[in-house]
Amino acid sequence: MxxxxxxxxxxxxxxxxxxxxxxxxxxxxxxxxxxxxxxxRDDALRSGQVGITNFLTLDYKKVDEDLQRWLNSSTGELRAEIDKDKDSRKKQLVDAKSATTSKVLDAAITELDDRAGTATMIAVVESTVTPDNGQKVTKINRYLTKLTRTDDGWKLSQLGPLRAGV
Amino acid sequence: MPPSRRRPIPTPPVGGRPKVAGLHRRASTSDEPAEAVEAVETVEAAVPEVAEEAEELKAPTAVEWTPPATKQPKPSKSDPEGDQKADEPDEPASRPAWLLPVALLVVAVLLGGLGTFFLFKSRSVTYDAALVDSATTSAVNGQVREAVEKSFSYNFADVESTEKAARELLTGKALCQYNAVFGPVKQVAPQQKLVVTVRVVSSAVSSLKNGHATVLVFADQVTTRTTDNQSGGGTAMLRVSAVDQGGRWKIDNMEMFGATAEQNQQLQNC
Known part of the structure; x- marks a missing residue:
């Protein structure tokens, strides 16, 4: 035993x-x-994709909601910019009388500084614009966005299209 | 004779104490254990509990004893130990001798399972090396940029260098895709004296794993027809796959965003 x-x-x-x-x-x-x-990196990428989708989705029938979502997804420079031109932007969107929906087809982080909490991301976005009385148009555009980490996660601090010849 | 003397002496206190106990439980509990121990034949751990229960009813003492008894069913589940039990029937009476090895075996099996769980967990911790491995990431990025720019830029006066670049920097499926996309350009290039310049505006490695990489490439294309100096431009968005071939990252697959249905068809046929 x-x-x-x-x-x-x-x-x-x-x-x-x-x-x-x-x-x-x-x-x-x-x-x-x-x-x-x-x-x-994955966190920044995910937040960036959601942020871009938020920014490129709008409906003239609910502009206030859209603007609030933009403010929620942005920080720093970009947020200040939106906040400043809020009223003129709102008028512009309402006058345009169109709804836009967007989808990120692919995105990647070009730079990431984990310690500073900053990142740069490029994205291919498919946007569909539907005018109030008209045919909808689908376009594919490329964007560059800068991301900054906040207490509330990664948010967009810059966003712009990458046009030809830039 | 001596036992008969002893018995009468303990019994009166036994009969007397419970009455007191019923009135003042807390005070009496200290005395009770002596009684309980006698009744249950020297048990160690359960004594205080037994004593409390014994005040109200004698039956609970039997109920209290079931938990220790549950230790016996466990070994009976493991069959190999059954043989040992048969070999030495003498020992189980006090503390079963098979209890320790069985307990240790159970522990060993549990630890073995846990260890295997950790093994698989540690193996499954893999992360994508894009940006994490900064040296490889920038190597992939640079070489893919170069491959795209060199193989899609075209000068009617120097056809050879473009074709050489494509042969060297592309591989497998990408060569076929290249021909599908660039074939039409090559056909008209000599007669129109075309100069096509492709410049990568931005690119990023989205995945880097096991010698395979995926790169998102944004390129600008400027086409100049030198016969009449007409220029046209365009933008392109590509998802490029690259594979490490002896230290050189070669493009082995291309996907175009915003390509025409016809172009996509051609790319998929490869």
Whole structure:
């Protein structure tokens, strides 16, 4: 009987070592600086895609809602800009009498400074503009946006189309 | 004779105490254990609990004893231990000898399972190296930019350099796609004396894993017809796949955003 106890004890010790080794391996792998940088990149990319979609989606029938969403998705320079021209922008959108929906086809982060909390992203966006009484038009455009990390996650701090010859 | 003397002496206190206990439970509990221990035949851990229950009813003492008994069913589940039990029937009476090895085996099996879980978890922690591996990322980015610019820029006076670039910098499916996209241009180029200049405006590595990379490329194209100096421009958005071939990243697949249905058809046929 003692031999069984010894064998079982040895097995228990060995499996403890086995579990401990891979427990540490898992922990260190998932907490390395590389994987946290990769996580920050994915986070910025996801937020950037959502932010761009928010900014390029609008409906003249609910401009207030759209402008509020723009403010919520932006920070810094971009937010200040929208806030400043809020009224003229609103009038402009209402007069245009059209609704736009957008979809990000592909996007990638060109630069990421995890410590400073800034990133730059490029995106291919398909936008469909539907005028009040007219045929809808679908276009594919390219955008460059700068992202800044806030307490509330990554937000757009700059956004502009990349036109030809830039 | 001695036992008969001893018995009468304890019994009166036994009969007397419960009455007191019924009135003042807290005070009496300290005395009760002595009684309980006698009744249940020297048990260690459960004594205080048993004593409390014993005040009200004697039946609960039996109920209290079921939890320790549950330790016995566990080993019976593991069949290999059944043999050992048969070999040495003497020991189970006090503390079963098979209890320790069985417990250790159970622990070993649990730890083994946990370790395997950690093993798979640690293996599955893979992250995309895009930007994380900054040296490789910029190498991929630069080489893909160069490949796109060189193989899509075209000068009617120097056809050879474009074709050489395409052969060297593209591979597999991308060569076929290149011919599909650039074939029509090549046909009209000599007679119109075309100069096509492609410049990558911006590009970013979106994925970098196991020697494969995906790059999003924004390019501008300026086409000049030198016969009448007419220029036209356009923009292009490409998703390019690149593969590491002996230290050189070569383009092996291209997808165009905003391409015409005809162009997409040609690309897919490759």
């Amino acid at each position: 003692r031999i069984f106890t010894v064998i079982a004890a040895v097995l228990a010790v060995l499996t403890f070592g086995y579990a401990a080794y891979f427990g540490v391996a898992w922990y260190s792998a998932s907490h390395s600086s590389e994987s946290s940088f990769a996580a920050a």
